[in-house]
Amino acid sequence: MPKSRIRKKADYTPPPAKQKTAIKLNSRAWVAPVMLAMFLIGLAWIVVFYVTDGSLPIDTLGNWNIVVGFGFIAAGFGVSTQWK
Numbered sequence: 001m002p003k004s005r006i007r008k009k010a011d012y013t014p015p016p017a018k019q020k021t022a023i024k025l026n027s028r029a030w031v032a033p034v035m036l037a038m039f040l041i042g043l044a045w046i047v048v049f050y051v052t053d054g055s056l057p058i059d060t061l062g063n064w065n066i067v068v069g070f071g072f073i074a075a076g077f078g079v080s081t082q083w084k
Contacts, residue, residue, distance in 0.1 A: 045072060
């Protein structure tokens with residue numbers, strides 16, 4: 001019976017080196033200050049409403065001043081989604 005051929009294996013060649021790609025984090029510069037400002041304005045609005053027994057910031061709104069304060073806070077959360 002004839003001998004089987006011996007296969008010559010190719011030398012090991014490592015995979016090509018991956019090129020490093022710089023990740024650009026283009027965070028918009030206005031997002032963080034606007035977000036924090038909205039949070040603070042909303043918080044200040046609610047605190048002023050409670051401290052002044054409802055006479056400030058807008059007397060005619062009555063208890064709707066709380067909704068306005070939470071609206072500012074919600075807007076701050078909405079702005080925070082733009083942060084990259």
